[in-house]
Amino acid sequence: MKILVVAMYFPPAGGAGVHRPLRLGSHLADLGHEVHVLTADDAKWLFTDPSLVVPDSIAVHRVKNRGPRVHYRDELVGKGLVESVPTRATIQLRRILVPDASVIWSAAAARETIRLVRRLDIDVVLTTSPPVSVHFAGLAAQRRTNVKWVADLRDSFVSPDRHRHIRGEPQLQRLVARRADAITAATDGFAEEMRALAPRGPVEVIENGSDFESFEGIEYTPGERFRLTHTGTIGSIRRDVRPFLAALARTDGDIVARFVGGMRAVDAALVAELGLEDRVELIPFRPHAETVRLQRDSEALLMVLPAVDSARKIQSAKIFEYLAADRPVLGLVPPDGEAARLIRRLGAGVVVAPGDVDQIAAALADLERRWREGTLRAPNLSEEDRAGLSRRERAERMSALLERIV
Numbered sequence: 001m002k003i004l005v006v007a008m009y010f011p012p013a014g015g016a017g018v019h020r021p022l023r024l025g026s027h028l029a030d031l032g033h034e035v036h037v038l039t040a041d042d043a044k045w046l047f048t049d050p051s052l053v054v055p056d057s058i059a060v061h062r063v064k065n066r067g068p069r070v071h072y073r074d075e076l077v078g079k080g081l082v083e084s085v086p087t088r089a090t091i092q093l094r095r096i097l098v099p100d101a102s103v104i105w106s107a108a109a110a111r112e113t114i115r116l117v118r119r120l121d122i123d124v125v126l127t128t129s130p131p132v133s134v135h136f137a138g139l140a141a142q143r144r145t146n147v148k149w150v151a152d153l154r155d156s157f158v159s160p161d162r163h164r165h166i167r168g169e170p171q172l173q174r175l176v177a178r179r180a181d182a183i184t185a186a187t188d189g190f191a192e193e194m195r196a197l198a199p200r201g202p203v204e205v206i207e208n209g210s211d212f213e214s215f216e217g218i219e220y221t222p223g224e225r226f227r228l229t230h231t232g233t234i235g236s237i238r239r240d241v242r243p244f245l246a247a248l249a250r251t252d253g254d255i256v257a258r259f260v261g262g263m264r265a266v267d268a269a270l271v272a273e274l275g276l277e278d279r280v281e282l283i284p285f286r287p288h289a290e291t292v293r294l295q296r297d298s299e300a301l302l303m304v305l306p307a308v309d310s311a312r313k314i315q316s317a318k319i320f321e322y323l324a325a326d327r328p329v330l331g332l333v334p335p336d337g338e339a340a341r342l343i344r345r346l347g348a349g350v351v352v353a354p355g356d357v358d359q360i361a362a363a364l365a366d367l368e369r370r371w372r373e374g375t376l377r378a379p380n381l382s383e384e385d386r387a388g389l390s391r392r393e394r395a396e397r398m399s400a401l402l403e404r405i406v
Contacts, residue, residue, distance in 0.1 A: 014049025189313020
């Protein structure tokens with residue numbers, strides 16, 4: 001079967017968003033499919049990651065991205081932007097683009113998708129979001145060529161970071177439900193959103209997965225202090241680390257928090273205000289190969305989700321990487337959400353409501369105490385758990401779905 005994966009975020013772009021299309025494409029090729037990936041020549045994303053290798057089994061096609069930058073680094077972390085005319089113009093352009101700032105690239109990708117489907121005799125197009133505008137490529141190719149189209153949703157169309165959705169996201173969501181031959185979603189919550197729209201085709205949950213092989217040969221060496229590590233930029237105002245910092249200030253000095261990817265300027269200012277400079281380590285973005293080493297070389301790992309109702313549907317790809325790192329997790333996540341259920345089901349760590357300073361402080365003190373006593377244990381995943389969490393298993397289920405609809 002010939003598969004065309006359309007994904008804006010793909011190496012050399014870095015960060016969490018590139019791993020699902022990269023690993024999925026790699027495993028689909030290993031399963032015997034002919035895999036092509038259509039992506040941007042430059043995703044204009046914050047980071048690049050030279051440690052990510054695209055296997056020779058995937059044919060990569062690139063479309064020039066004439067759209068604006070998705071974010072400026074200073075904008076994401078809350079610093080003052082350089083007041084230049086080009087910068088202000090770019091921000092204004094992003095605000096008027098519908099449904100998202102990547103739609104200019106997505107329109108070009110739609111034209112190229114049609115061309116590739118015809119030239120390569122593609123059997124199925126798999127569009128994977130974010131950004132949600134990428135699904136225009138699948139819609140256009142289906143209409144013009146009758147190729148089968150699967151829409152893969154790594155996030156909800158409705159972002160937890162926004163109070164109002166006025167750029168046509170719900171309308172595009174309904175269009176995807178009406179036209180896609182099948183829909184895959186990273187969580188049950190996202191899948192239920194689509195099922196409520198009476199979709200044309202099946203909706204299946206294919207979660208993010210764990211790359212256990214990324215941690216092979218990397219050893220954990222106990223530190224002199226309790227090192228709690230968070231990986232990934234915290235740039236969302238709703239993914240709030242201020243309650244965590246307030247809780248950290250209540251504990252003793254043997255706990256140090258490491259933020260790989262940094263944090264917002266306002267949060268960094270709070271670090272100084274609380275006198276935590278020697279207990280909070282801000283580490284710039286690191287290539288994935290180095291990030292996994294930092295995860296493994298930690299006493300525990302920190303996960304933070306927004307304290308909003310819609311975040312209950314989020315698992316986050318981060319939790320699967322943390323599970324592969326085989327270190328205990330402190331999950332500051334909605335206690336009744338999907339991430340919390342996964343952590344509890346696998347005995348992977350402790351769950352605390354994101355804004356509960358008292359409970360966060362108590363959890364930190366308990367983790368540090370158990371580590372010092374030698375009773376803090378890494379998640380004890382069974383072989384069955386590991387097999388079920390692997391990206392290979394996810395790719396096998398995706399392969400089976402694609403074969404059914406073609």
